[in-house]
Amino acid sequence: VLELQESAAEMFGREAALFVPTGTMGNQIAIRLHTRPGEEVITEARSHVYNWEMATMASFSGCLARPVHAEQGRLTWSSIERALSPPVYYRAQTGLITLENTHNMAGGTVLSLDRVREITAGAGRKGLPVHLDGARIFNASTALGLSPAELARGCDSIMFCLSKGLAAPVGSLLLGDRDFIEEAWRIRKMLGGGMRQAGILAAAGLVALDTMIERLSEDHENARILAEALAEIGLFQIDLESVQTNIVLVAMRRGSSAEMVSEMRSRGILAVPFGPREIRFVTHKDVSRQGIQTAIALLQDLSRDKRFN
């Protein structure tokens, strides 16, 4: 576990790291440490911390989310600045800004280095911390051809997941300076995340860091091939510009996503409904190029089904 934490900290050029069982726990520990009860957290409207983490920022940290909608999930400093609380005693104060890179609900879109820098510089001028939900930060750094350390520079804390594109069975890392991680250790214990014989999980995490990052570009190529074929087949609406990493987000032209996902499953294609009309496809280590070609052929077949066309 210590080796994994040290490797992760070194990879991001940070003082320390903490192994946590889930990305959600890592994000919520960070929110707890950066804020005080009664403060607001500025976050993108479709972010994971706001939509998928069980209102924990409210129940555990006593904070209110201040969601800001951004095109393709990409916040700008000017949109964040407009959402900051004025420094008056009768308004809840902004305590934290969170970023998500890549952005899951927006379809795996990438926040560019310029955008990250613009936001962290703005936050710095206001004395506000920035937490990066980098569950898929390696997909972002692969897409941009940058090191994850460079892409995350300026963020006060970072969470990344071993268990998504990096294919480990369990675990995420929370990174920051030494004092922050020391406190995070306490909060993790409070949440029941102080695991005992976790070395076997950390070992898989080390394999993930050693062997799974370089191959992410294959997932991105596979996602692109799938997306372009789906645009041709015409079964779904798809914005090809938003397909930048390993996620392909589509919308039904006709019929419900639940019905489509169930039909696809019966034919051997696994995807998830991402709303009443939306479906998310994800490429990963266990999806081969051949698998993508097979899925395309099956979807071509499915496009003749009157329920969906």
Ligand SMILES: Cc1ncc(COP(=O)(O)O)c(C=O)c1O
């Ligand atoms: C952007 C993002 N952040 C955080 C998480 C949380 O990770 P976990 O499921 O390990 O709690 C996810 C999971 O899907 C995610 O997509």
